[in-house]
Amino acid sequence: xxxxxxxxxxxxxxxNRPVLGQRSTPLTYRRRIHTALLLPALAVAALAVAACxxxxxxxxxxxxxxxxxxxxxxxxxxxxxxxxxxxxxGALLYCLIRFRRRSGDGIPPQTHGNTPLEIGWTIAPxxxxxxxxxxxxxxxxxxxxxxxxxxxxxxxxGHQWWFEFQYPDIGVxxxxxxxxPVGRDVEIxxxxxxxxxSFWVPSLRGKLDMVPGRDNKFTIKPEVTGTFxxxxxxxxxxAHALMKFYVVVETQAEFTAWAETQRAERVPPASDLAxxxxxxxxxxxxxxxxxxxxxxxxxxxxxxxxxxxxxQYIAAGILENTPENMRAWLSDPQGVKPGNTMVIPxxxxxxxxxxxxxxxxxx
Amino acid sequence: xxxxxxxxxxxxTFAGTAWSWITTVDHKRIAVLYLVTSLAxxxxxxxxxxxxxxxxxxxxxxxxxxxxxxxLFTMHGTTMVFLALMPLSAAFFNLLVPxxxxxxxxxxxxxxxxxxxxxxxxxIFMNISFVAGGAPNAGWFGYAPLTDTAxxxxxxxxxxxxxxxILGVSSILASIxxxxxxxNMRAPGMTLNRMxxxxxxxxxxxFLIIFAFPAITIGLVLLIFDRYIETSFFIPEGGxxxxxWQHLFWVFGHPEVYIxxxxxxxxxxxxxxxxxxxxxxxxxxxxxSGAAIALVGFGVWTHxxxxxxxxxxxxxxxxxxxxxxxxxxxxxxxxxxxxxYGGSISFKSPxxxxxxxxxxxxxxxxxxxxxxxxxxxxxxxxxYFVVAHxxxxxxxxxxxxxxxxxxxWFPKFTGRFMHDGWGKVHWLLMLIGFNxxxxxxxxxxxxxxxxxxxxxxxxxxxxxxxxxSTVGSLMIGFSFLIFIINALRSIRHGEPSGSDPWDGGTLExxxxxxxxxxxxxxxxxxxxxxxxxxIKRGGGHTGAVATAxxxxxxxxxxxxxxxxxxxxxxxxxxxxVLAACGLIFHQAFILLxxxxxxxxxxxxxxxxxx
Numbered sequence: 001x002x003x004x005x006x007x008x009x010x011x012x013x014x015x016n017r018p019v020l021g022q023r024s025t026p027l028t029y030r031r032r033i034h035t036a037l038l039l040p041a042l043a044v045a046a047l048a049v050a051a052c053x054x055x056x057x058x059x060x061x062x063x064x065x066x067x068x069x070x071x072x073x074x075x076x077x078x079x080x081x082x083x084x085x086x087x088x089x090g091a092l093l094y095c096l097i098r099f100r101r102r103s104g105d106g107i108p109p110q111t112h113g114n115t116p117l118e119i120g121w122t123i124a125p126x127x128x129x130x131x132x133x134x135x136x137x138x139x140x141x142x143x144x145x146x147x148x149x150x151x152x153x154x155x156x157x158g159h160q161w162w163f164e165f166q167y168p169d170i171g172v173x174x175x176x177x178x179x180x181p182v183g184r185d186v187e188i189x190x191x192x193x194x195x196x197x198s199f200w201v202p203s204l205r206g207k208l209d210m211v212p213g214r215d216n217k218f219t220i221k222p223e224v225t226g227t228f229x230x231x232x233x234x235x236x237x238x239a240h241a242l243m244k245f246y247v248v249v250e251t252q253a254e255f256t257a258w259a260e261t262q263r264a265e266r267v268p269p270a271s272d273l274a275x276x277x278x279x280x281x282x283x284x285x286x287x288x289x290x291x292x293x294x295x296x297x298x299x300x301x302x303x304x305x306x307x308x309x310x311x312q313y314i315a316a317g318i319l320e321n322t323p324e325n326m327r328a329w330l331s332d333p334q335g336v337k338p339g340n341t342m343v344i345p346x347x348x349x350x351x352x353x354x355x356x357x358x359x360x361x362x363x
Numbered sequence: 364x365x366x367x368x369x370x371x372x373x374x375x376t377f378a379g380t381a382w383s384w385i386t387t388v389d390h391k392r393i394a395v396l397y398l399v400t401s402l403a404x405x406x407x408x409x410x411x412x413x414x415x416x417x418x419x420x421x422x423x424x425x426x427x428x429x430x431x432x433x434x435l436f437t438m439h440g441t442t443m444v445f446l447a448l449m450p451l452s453a454a455f456f457n458l459l460v461p462x463x464x465x466x467x468x469x470x471x472x473x474x475x476x477x478x479x480x481x482x483x484x485x486x487i488f489m490n491i492s493f494v495a496g497g498a499p500n501a502g503w504f505g506y507a508p509l510t511d512t513a514x515x516x517x518x519x520x521x522x523x524x525x526x527x528x529i530l531g532v533s534s535i536l537a538s539i540x541x542x543x544x545x546x547n548m549r550a551p552g553m554t555l556n557r558m559x560x561x562x563x564x565x566x567x568x569x570f571l572i573i574f575a576f577p578a579i580t581i582g583l584v585l586l587i588f589d590r591y592i593e594t595s596f597f598i599p600e601g602g603x604x605x606x607x608w609q610h611l612f613w614v615f616g617h618p619e620v621y622i623x624x625x626x627x628x629x630x631x632x633x634x635x636x637x638x639x640x641x642x643x644x645x646x647x648x649x650x651x652s653g654a655a656i657a658l659v660g661f662g663v664w665t666h667x668x669x670x671x672x673x674x675x676x677x678x679x680x681x682x683x684x685x686x687x688x689x690x691x692x693x694x695x696x697x698x699x700x701x702x703x704y705g706g707s708i709s710f711k712s713p714x715x716x717x718x719x720x721x722x723x724x725x726x727x728x729x730x731x732x733x734x735x736x737x738x739x740x741x742x743x744x745x746x747y748f749v750v751a752h753x754x755x756x757x758x759x760x761x762x763x764x765x766x767x768x769x770x771x772w773f774p775k776f777t778g779r780f781m782h783d784g785w786g787k788v789h790w791l792l793m794l795i796g797f798n799x800x801x802x803x804x805x806x807x808x809x810x811x812x813x814x815x816x817x818x819x820x821x822x823x824x825x826x827x828x829x830x831x832s833t834v835g836s837l838m839i840g841f842s843f844l845i846f847i848i849n850a851l852r853s854i855r856h857g858e859p860s861g862s863d864p865w866d867g868g869t870l871e872x873x874x875x876x877x878x879x880x881x882x883x884x885x886x887x888x889x890x891x892x893x894x895x896x897x898i899k900r901g902g903g904h905t906g907a908v909a910t911a912x913x914x915x916x917x918x919x920x921x922x923x924x925x926x927x928x929x930x931x932x933x934x935x936x937x938x939x940v941l942a943a944c945g946l947i948f949h950q951a952f953i954l955l956x957x958x959x960x961x962x963x964x965x966x967x968x969x970x971x972x973x
Contacts, residue, residue, distance in 0.1 A: 054822075054824050055810040055811065055823065055824035055825075056811075056822070056823065056824070057810065057811025057812070057823060058809065058810045058811050058824075059742040059743065059809050059810070059811060060809060060810075067742075069738055070738040070739060070741060070742050071742075073736055073738050073739050074733065074739045074742065074743075074809075077732065077733045077736060077739060078733065081729040081730070081732060081733060084729060085725065085726065085729055088696065088697075088700070088725055089722055089725060091700050092700050092703070092718070092721060092722055092725075095700055095703035095704050095706075095708075096703060096708060096718060099639070099703060099704065099705060099706050099707065099708050100708050100709075100710065101707045101708055101709045101710075102707075105707040106707075107640055107707070107900065108639070108640055108641055108705055108706050108707045109641075109705055110641060110642055111641065111642075111644065111701075111705060112642055112644070112645075112646065113644055113645040113646065113647070113648070114644075114645075114701075117701070118645050118648050118694070118697075118698070121693070121694060121697040122648075122690060122693075122694050124693075125689055125690050125693035125694070126690050129686035129687070129689050129690065129732065130686075132686060132732065132735075132736060133682065133683055133686050135736075136679075136682055136736040136737065136738065137679050137682070139736075139737075139738040140675045140678050140679055140682070140737050140738060141675050141679075143675075143737075143738055143741070144674070144675040160514075190672075194508075194513075194514070195506075195508055195509040195514055196506055196508075196509065196605060198670060198745065200813075202742060202811045205741070206670070206738060206739075206740070206741020206742040206744075207670050207741055207742070207744060207745065208670055208672055208741070209670050209671050209672060211605060211606060211671065211672065212508060212599040212605060213599025213600075213603075213604060213605070214599075214604070214606065214672065216671075216672035229811075231811070231813055232813070233670075233744070233745040233746070233813045234506075234670075234745055235433075235501075235502050235506070235509070235745075235814075235815040236509065237433070237509060237514065238429045238430050238433060239429060240433075240813075240815060240816060240817075241429070241813075241815075241816030241817050241818050241819065242429075242818075318820070338428060338429040338430065339429060339430065
């Protein structure tokens with residue numbers, strides 16, 4: 001290793017330059033510092049104003065142990081990095097301002113290195129990352145904890161471009177809206193039916209990929225009731241941006257009631273229009289891909305529609321479940337979600353009315 | 364053997380000029396070809412980025428379709444990595460390595476030309492896809508099984524896979540060439556420990572390329588098998604594993620990040636001392652930390668895969684190795700700052716870009732430490748936070764560094780300055796635009812915006828950040844236009860710079876600008892790290908560095924034997940790329956390509972040795 005040589009001053013190397021330059025007064029460069037700080041200060045102010053907006057999918061409002069661990073770690077490392085940033089950029093700015101060339105500068109002292117100093121600033125970042133590692137490793141293992149034996153088991157299956165949710169122990173199958181009871185361990189097993197997807201509900205936990213042929217699982221314990229948005233976070237093709245879902249965390253009683261409804265066969269059509277809708281649906285080929293339990297249907301390629309009307313959103317979390325949106329979705333699936341594989345023949349207005357009425361009734 | 368005078372092409376006619384460029388084996392002219400081509404691709408990749416930013420400026424916009432958007436981000440990434448930044452670094456390797464080590468050319472001049480032509484044709488080949496049935500659309504990382512024929516039946520992925528294979532050949536050939544050049548052709552007295560830092564970083568980069576590219580080459584071969592002969596290396600239905608692709612890709616992909624950043628670090632390590640008039644602080648540590656980064660860089664790849672579900676043990680191991688790499692990176696930054704300390708700093712535009720590189724790269728490094736912690740990564744992986752992080756490293760780091768290099772060595776390429784005032788305008792606009800583009804993206808990621816989405820809903824709270832980001836990206840685009848106009852104008856009308864405009868310390872500043880075809884009339888003898896400073900300052904060194912007086916260079920051509928021009932490299936490159944076309948368009952091209960390749964091979968061997 002190269003040994004630091006003592007500094008050699010070559011101030012007289014150029015005959016045209018005086019030996020020593022005049023340093024300007026501290027006042028002069030303090031003014032420059034102010035100018036240099038103005039821009040970042042403005043930027044920070046702008047960010048603070050903007051940060052007041054509502055961001056339902058933020059990672060900063062955790063509602064579970066796992067998400068809280070991640071948030072706390074994020075904030076700790078963030079502030080550690082902010083301090084590092086200020087120190088290092090401060091040193092850089094100081095050098096740039098303090099040692100700017102002035103008229104009359106000669107060749108500065110030719111320092112080549114300083115071994116103790118270099119050892120010092122090798123050790124300093126090493127200590128910092130050791131601290132981060134020490135905090136990180138327990139979090140990794142706690143995030144990977146196994147579920148308690150009485151955990152609710154859920155299979156989450158990724159499809160291009162929607163989520164299927166199966167509850168093998170209680171016989172419920174649904175799509176794009178995951179209901180979970182509060183205060184109980186849930187073990188979610190992630191699978192994929194086609195390409196890679198990722199299961200991500202920022203307020204519940206960091207993401208975990210859905211990999212075909214590989215069963216990932218994780219455990220969470222929801223602590224707060226409410227509806228939390230989630231989204232596929234691994235690029236999965238054209239409509240990747242439109243593959244969303246919601247997690248509804250509810251009380252055990254609400255959850256039991258919900259599961260009861262979901263297990264039942266479909267609500268029979270209540271009006272003539274709805275009956276017509278069911279006919280259109282079963283005869284029109286929809287049942288090749290969709291299942292509506294209680295009718296003559298067994299399709300498995302698309303979401304189970306038995307209780308379609310009970311969901312808050314349609315088309316994988318991208319449209320609120322209103323009659324208007326349902327009509328828009330059925331009349332132009334490619335426009336709503338480019339690339340999706342739903343094949344719908346040209347529908348007359350009457351057929352659309354009937355289908356929408358029927359689907360809305362599938363509570 | 365031929366002399367300079369005997370082989371000088373007739374550049375009075377357009378055809379003569381064109382032919383001289385097509386057949387050139389001169390490393391300096393190949394550098395110019397690399398520079399111009401890579402900047403053209405940089406502009407193309409930039410336009411792709413701007414289209415994406417326009418689409419994302421407002422929620423639920425309809426500027427481009429969802430399908431087109433997938434092509435745009437795939438080709439933006441692929442273009443910037445393989446067609447813009449790597450070749451832009453190669454332009455600097457070509458121009459500078461022989462000049463800095465006191466050599467007359469690279470070790471294998473025709474191989475050098477071959478590397479360039481393969482790169483050019485490979486780049487064109489990949490971009491033909493836009494008008495030939497659809498561009499690659501599975502991301503620059505091409506995760507299986509989305510790349511399988513079951514999900515992408517057109518040739519989009521084939522263009523990408525063959526294109527990357529072609530470009531890989533170019534990179535590996537160039538790397539072999541530069542390693543041999545650096546190891547064998549240094550001027551007398553230039554020990555490894557006296558090499559300019561840029562040469563060190565070039566050599567490390569070349570080794571990285573040679574060791575990293577085989578992984579993706581294998582991955583791509585398996586992918587092509589999966590697509591063409593229905594194997595199932597990555598297809599779970601046939602017993603394959605899509606995660607295998609991710610391992611192969613990132614074993615290449617992470618070192619690739621260092622392939623992109625180390626040359627810029629080398630450039631900055633030359634610029635900072637020059638404009639501070641001080642030698643690089645802690646030379647040996649800077650060199651070794653570069654090597655350490657490269658070495659450890661091969662052991663961190665699964666930090667790109669923390670959300671794949673490899674388990675807590677693997678995540679812990681790779682979190683530790685990832686954190687470890689922060690140490691040599693930090694050391695480099697501290698040594699750069701210490702180089703400035705006590706200096707006499709002149710703020711010409713190259714220096715501004717170098718300082719911009721250091722300060723922006725710091726931010727990328729710090730957000731990298733955040734990402735290195737798996738629980739944090741699980742939240743922000745595949746979000747705009749990662750987009751912000753990688754652009755602080757590859758734009759804030761690499762692009763700023765490379766632009767600094769262009770301003771710094773433009774006088775060496777052309778004999779003229781780029782306009783310094785406009786250079787500063789370029790710098791300031793790019794710095795502000797860059798931060799306006801990418802700083803808000805950190806917040807977008809933390810607020811839950813995934814990347815690679817062609818749109819987002821109005822009620823997600825992403826609007827303002829995205830609008831800021833788009834405005835910033837337009838500023839970057841505008842600053843690049845200023846750069847291009849400045850560069851084009853300066854080629855002919857720039858202020859003449861003389862041979863040593865910046866008081867440089869390395870050997871290239873001891874010879875005329877632009878350098879004569881033979882570089883050094885007499886091979887210099889080196890006995891220090893900054894031989895040019897030693898001569899100018901008479902600082903106790905006695906190196907007999909030969910300088911060819913500028914005025915005499917034209918009049919009194921010394922009789923130095925240089926390699927002959929050759930058209931075989933371009934023919935061979937054409938043969939290779941035609942063969943790849945054959946696998947997409949019509950099999951006849953394979954035959955044609957093979958024949959061309961064979962002929963060029965024989966021609967190459969039979970060509971009289973220079």
